[in-house]
Amino acid sequence: DTTVKQNPRYKLARVGKPVNLICSQTMNHDTMYWYQKKPNQAPKLLLFYYDKILNREADTFEKFQSSRPNNSFCSLYIGSAGLEYSAMYLCASSRGTHYEQYFGPGTRLTVL
Amino acid sequence: TQTVSQSDAHVTVFEGDSVELRCNYSYGGSIYLSWYIQHHGRGLQFLLKYYSGNPVVQGVNGFKAEFSKSDSSFHLRKASVHWSDSAVYFCAVRFRNSNNRIFFGDGTQLVVKP
Numbered sequence: 001d002t003t004v005k006q007n008p009r010y011k012l013a014r015v016g017k018p019v020n021l022i023c024s025q026t027m028n029h030d031t032m033y034w035y036q037k038k039p040n041q042a043p044k045l046l047l048f049y050y051d052k053i054l055n056r057e058a059d060t061f062e063k064f065q066s067s068r069p070n071n072s073f074c075s076l077y078i079g080s081a082g083l084e085y086s087a088m089y090l091c092a093s094s095r096g097t098h099y100e101q102y103f104g105p106g107t108r109l110t111v112l
Numbered sequence: 113t114q115t116v117s118q119s120d121a122h123v124t125v126f127e128g129d130s131v132e133l134r135c136n137y138s139y140g141g142s143i144y145l146s147w148y149i150q151h152h153g154r155g156l157q158f159l160l161k162y163y164s165g166n167p168v169v170q171g172v173n174g175f176k177a178e179f180s181k182s183d184s185s186f187h188l189r190k191a192s193v194h195w196s197d198s199a200v201y202f203c204a205v206r207f208r209n210s211n212n213r214i215f216f217g218d219g220t221q222l223v224v225k226p
Contacts (some may be wrong), residue, residue, distance in 0.1 A: 097212035
């Protein structure tokens with residue numbers, strides 16, 4: 001099974017409220033990623049876990065949190081959503097960081 | 113600066129036509145190049161990759177890509193497209209000193225008309 005699952009598929013949030021997105025994979029991949037994608041733009045890496053080590057991008061360091069309670073699950077947490085957070089959030093996993101990534105279908109977040 | 117450029121935002125062809133989707137990247141270090149496809153409403157799917165060896169790599173569904181060090185390019189080609197090839201195609205590059213990060217291009221929307 002090469003499926004990466006994301007929940008929910010659609011999320012509506014109010015400005016200033018928290019948002020928690022969930023990703024899971026059953027391929028025993030040690031690396032899991034979160035990307036933000038806006039229309040007509042490239043996916044933007046937000047952070048990734050290599051095993052239990054979290055790597056966050058410098059320009060989004062304070063905006064996004066994440067946890068990985070076990071190998072299969074990874075969450076993306078926004079403490080206080082702003083309008084600019086409206087986007088598609090893509091989760092991906094890979095076996096190590098040198099191999100192709102398997103992507104989930106994404107969660108479309110709309111902040112009002 | 114490490115950048116990935118896909119010069120065409122949209123490409124429209126007819127079924128049976130050949131197509132080339134262009135990808136150029138800015139960095140001269142050792143690299144790992146790949147292409148991903150995204151059908152409407154779905155996640156990105158890996159298509160093919162190049163790291164070393166034969167510069168022409170074969171992917172699924174008749175796609176192939178050719179690495180050119182001199183041109184800093186990794187263009188994707190298909191000899192005869194099908195309507196089901198309509199999707200957004202992303203070029204992705206891992207640069208040698210990018211700490212294992214992949215940089216994506218902005219994508220090329222391919223529309224195949226019947």
